[in-house]
Amino acid sequence: MDAEKIKLELDYFIDNPLPEVLILKGKWGSGKTRLWQDYFLTSKNIINEEYKTYSYSSCFGCNSLNELKKQISENRTQIKNKPPIHYTLKEIFEVIFSKQKDKKSKLKSLFSKLYSHLPQEGKISFIAGSLFGLISFLFNFIFTKLAEIFSISDGILLNLGTIYNRISFALIKKSIVCIDDLERKGKGLEIDDIMGLVAFLKEQRLCKVIIILNENAFSDLGPELKQIIKYKEKVSDSEIEFTPSIDELIEIAKPIGKNEPHSIIEYCTKLDIRNIRIILKINKFIDRLHSIHPEYEMESDTRAYLYNKIVFYFFHHYSKEPDNTAISSTIKIEDIPDLLNGNFYTQLASSSDERFSEDKEIVDSKVQILLEYGGLEVDSFDEILTTYLKSGEFNTEKLALTIKEISNRLTRYREQGSLDDIRNLWLRNLSDDTTQLRDLIFQRAYSGIQYWSGNDLRSMIFYLDDIIQDEDGTKEIIDLFIEKQGLIEEVFDLSDPDPIYTSPPTNEYFLQKCNEFQEMKKRNLLEEEILDDVFQNSRIDPEQKQVLENSESAVFLEYMEKIDDRKLHSKMQRTIQLISTSRPLLEKMEEALSTIGSGSNYQKMKVVKHLETIQSHLKRIKETEGTNREQK
Structure with missing residues (x-):
């Protein structure tokens, strides 16, 4: 009824x-x-x-x-x-x-x-x-x-x-x-x-x-x-x-104060969830999720992806009845990423875990449930859900970053459909007239290159450089990618090749940018080593000083943000004294501290005295430089 x-x-x-x-x-x-x-x-x-x-x-x-x-x-x-x-x-x-x-x-x-x-x-x-x-x-x-x-x-x-x-x-x-x-x-x-x-x-x-x-x-x-x-x-x-439908259960379990329940009916129906306690737990987690990322700010495909995975994990963790379709009797939730990556059967074969003493047909049927559910990919959200269900830990910062990553990835997938149009166009039209192909590449690039993956860029370089043989176009597309995403490791680090993309481009301009990435990587490592010497050991030689004076202010900011708040005060005092004669280093330090202080009143209070000290040193240096100019 x-x-x-x-x-x-x-x-x-x-x-x-x-x-x-x-x-x-x-x-x-x-x-x-x-x-x-x-x-x-x-x-x-x-x-x-x-x-x-x-x-x-x-x-x-x-x-x-x-x-x-x-x-x-x-x-x-x-x-x-x-x-x-x-x-x-x-x-x-x-x-x-x-x-x-x-x-x-x-x-x-x-x-x-x-x-x-x-x-x-x-x-x-x-x-x-x-x-x-x-x-x-x-x-x-x-x-x-x-x-x-x-x-x-x-x-x-x-x-x-x-x-x-x-x-x-x-x-x-x-x-x-x-x-x-x-x-x-x-x-x-x-x-x-x-x-x-x-x-x-x-x-x-x-x-x-x-x-x-x-x-x-x-x-x-x-x-x-x-x-x-x-x-x-x-x-x-x-x-x-009382034999409610899934729709009725979700309506009964809707969060207090909401006119509409969360849109999880599709996923609960796929798993035939008829336990209101599980639905209430799902709602509680979704409410906490939206406390850090409001539902109205979330793209519909991002929300659908998250809800799909939340419902799946919660059902298979909490559903213990023997006659249901839950996989929890055979597969632990922490096994799910391995299963999706294809590693599960390898582990199963070599494991002495009692769970795998079951008949292989039963294991196969449970695995099939997971694979048929659909819409699951391995990412950091798996770890967040597993940790929450096992220990109750709700990592707000990590969840916010993960939602952003998932949103960007799904947006890229939407754009990926348009890149498939490019591939299809090339396969349909193998004639010498490549104008339409070139126009479509740049149309897609200017509308969504910020979402391209490394393989997407390499594919487009292949079309422009090898098929169309447009050297200027290839250079333009590489520069546009760097402008939107930077010299990112996924694309420009050829020392660790992508196993999916075994043949990197041979375009000279692309390889030049790969070399620039390697130089930048070495420089960043060197700059970090020097900053370690400055902040930890209070020493700097003239060559190290020259390297830091030519570096970006962001290097100081990234390093200082990693320092423990309890140690920041004493380290800053010694470091400011050490570089007190270098105007470029003091200015970079001032810019980094100003950025840190703009975060909150607490952060401002942490850095205000150090900023005053730096500004005092800069004033003295500027006065000295002014006096020297007058004497000349």
Whole structure:
């Protein structure tokens, strides 16, 4: 039965003035409790006037009937949104015993408020019950304090507590009572005791009782399942089973305050997820993800890629039922990247892991589930999800960088389709007329070269240099790539060739840029070594000084950002003193510190004194240079 039909049955159950028992059953995690609670919260203002109070209790871990009775009485609340009458009575007593002035008008207001709470019928019993609520609260508070002062034994407290609980339970009448989690009861609580209590509440206390249970959970318990079947026929008036669709589960589990659930229906449907607890965990992670990267700022394909992988990992981590399609019984979530990369079977063959003692056909079927799911690629998001699911760590900085990388990659894939157009055009038109091919290459380059991979650039160099034989065009496309992406290692480091692209271009201008990259790499390593010497050992020779004076300010910034905040102050003092006679080095240091200080007030506070020292040295150097010019 779907959610709408269940709600119609609940309407009939609530509207009927007679006491009765309803059993709401469904599979584990199907959202039975969530459905009932959502229904009750939205319906309680138009609830049956015959039933003034409501109590929810769970049998989870409950080991005796007295524990369950105590829960029912302690959790009793008024259904209407008015505050319970004993709160008003408490206010009256506070005013009577207070020293405030104008008690008369205050009491008059409170008694009017008290009168507005009284029902038209049964005023005496209602007042008696409310007075008991107040008296029991005062009794409990006073006796606890006395017990602390006079060291009253636990036995006496236990006996008095039992008396209090019995009196409190005696006031349960004409209530709506929900008893949940029968299948999770403690060993000391018997099914026939629970059912006997349900019958008592209905017949003697004129209550409406709704029982929520997963009947399938008793299938392995034999005698208890027989007891359930036996007593529910005698006790219950009606029985309904909640079998929601995936769409309904996602709607029920949508985050509080959102009009629409997260768009995960497609991925939950692929895996046939029918457990609301897993969906709630997925929603929680997605909400945290959007706290650092709002949904409205995310491209639809990026969001789809992330949701697809989140749903897959969460399902296969949390789904433990033996009859589902989860791979978690065979493959751990940390195995998934190896499987997608094709390394899984190699590991399986050489592993002594007990998971791989299963029949190979079973393993194959589990692997096939993963491969058929689709849309999965190995990237740093796999590691983020695995770490979160294993340890609960949510690495905000790494996740933000990963989302940016994925977004760029997917944007590049969109552009890659246009590069395929270039390849197709070349294959269709192998004549000497290459003007159309050249125009299409530059059209695609100026619209999306910032998303090209190294292989994309090399392919276009092949067309321009080898096919079209356009030397100027080849040079232009290489310069445009460097302008947008820089001399990146993926493209220009031929010392570590890409295994996918075994034949790098032979174009002279491209090879010249590869040599420039190698020189830049050597220079960066040399500059870092010199900065290590300066900051760690407080020394610099004239040759090292010359290298740093010819370097970029960014070199200083990158190095200084790596220094531990606790050591920055002392290292900066020594380094500034060491380079205090070099105007170029002081200016580079000033620029780097200014950039660091612009990050936040805390960062500004860290560098402000060092900036003042540098500016003092620069002022002295400039004055000296001015004096020297005048003398000349």
